[in-house]
Amino acid sequence: MHTDFAAGPVAALDIGGTKIAGALVDAAGRVLHRAQRPTPARESGETVMRAVEEVLAALAASPLWDAAGAVGIGSAGPVDASRGTVSPVNVPGWRDYPLVERVRRVTGGRAVTLVGDGVAMTAAEHWVGAARGHDNALCLVVSTGVGGGLVLGGRIHPGPTGNAGHIGHVVVDLDGDVCACGARGCVERIASGPHLARRALENGWRPGPDGDVSAAAVAASAHAGDPIALASFERAAQALAAGIAATAALVEIDIAVVGGGVAGAGEVLFAPLRRSLGAYATLSFVRDLTVVPALTGTDAGLLGAAAAATRARDGGAWAASGGGEGARGGS
Template identity: 55%
Template sequence: MDIGGTKIAAGGVTPEGHLTWRRQTPTPKGGPEEVFAALAALIQGTTPTAVGIGCAGPIDLIAGTVSPVNIPGWRDFPLKARVEDLIRTPVELAGDGLCMAAAEHWAGAGRGTDNMVGLVVSTGVGGGLIVNGQPHPGRTGNAGHIGHIVVDDSGIPCPCGGRGCVETVASGPNLVRWARRQGWRAPANADAAHLAAAALHGDGVAKAAFDRAGRAVGRAILATAVLADLDLAVVGGGVAQAGDLLFAPIRAAIVEHVGLSYVRRLKVVPAELGADAGIVGAAALVAR
């Protein structure tokens, strides 16, 4: 299962990493039981051997609870126990960023690499670490939260409580907000995809927005690689669909700031699994 602020998705995955079925529903905006009922409806009638759940964070692996920033109805919600009670099957819980990383390591762009970070650059910016060939959740399950590395200490406040985090610069909504503040004119419902289209047609403000975002992501990737001794970053999510508009400044920032020899071979590549990465990565938690 893949649970986020916009959608809840579930799917069946074989032990080899192949998706056999998929269901999805919008994430309700109501209270905790309304959100859980939507989740329960997706897996009604299924008989899995085991269940992996990737959920937006923060999470608490020790307590088995979740408090996603983008799902206000769930605060310290006992997700692991509730799903186990529902289907009488062992459940493994992880952050959605870790699931993305696990999926790409298992069946995507990270195959053959034992030390990597996976990033989702979308409505928010999330991430997860693979260390010595294994998903690395950290003490509480929140390791790899790369979106909340500070890249501009004079930047705007972040919903996490910090200021100037990568997410405030590179997430889709913040890309658009910055571009509008610089004079970009677009319909009220314009999103990062519209901004990317404008950049590809030569709009200077739109190009500057992606350059600014990519450099912020690149600095965060490099900082993570220096800290954890990584050799690969796999970047996915809706904003990453902009291709070189985002990847070129990511790579440029790394080249400009890299110093230590052990991270000079760091590679940044696009994710391969797309919208299914969360489900496949959640399955990887139990299939492996």
């Protein structure tokens, strides 16, 4: 039996293709205890689950564990929060994997809330980051892919399966290249780190002596004034601006928060993004839309998972949004 959890911490998991991070997080968004393991992404599904269990065991070793009555999971997607399953593109051993049920079992029947990583980042930014105090917001993760999530009417809006706000697969180029999702001209196909770097290489950009061809290397060249690198960021910013403006026209957001590795380029990305947004967000009700960098950094996934668990546990705004109850794993 557990003690009274109302004001206690929650356990949070952030699951990606590189690492599985865990934390105990208090009601103010402070990380009290951490654990982490590499993701054995090319191994079997059960091997990946063992790494999750190791992280949970490390959290359970903390004296704070008994007070943590709920678990939140932010996972690379696609996720299906209504069924409690995950199918991360970069973890092939997990396809329709019953993660909520497995974690519920491992943690002694605790309530488990599952969200995609874009929604987790949104929850984190709305809780303790740049979207705090905003009732209508879009939060984006621009990294290896492009994900996102929505705050509508002051509540996180994950949608029935936990994937609402997935701006990376908004089409912004009708005749564009084929995306990994099967569509053409998606924001992700233009603005993600690998595609931004690919475009720079195709247009004649050359890496330095270390041979680094990542988006971070392109950003360094852009900061040094390389015109091809700058043009690659301009094109990525244009795609992001088109997707943000389309979202604003649909649901009337007033702020877009941009995080992820590509956003680490700073003004090399944000200056053209703001310019392009001025060209696309022209209607009277979206003209005042602002774009700002995310504040929660590498802890976004953990904090967002904790926010989801806290709100579901306390019967707050999260549980009232679509997908909340079905994601709780029958607890």
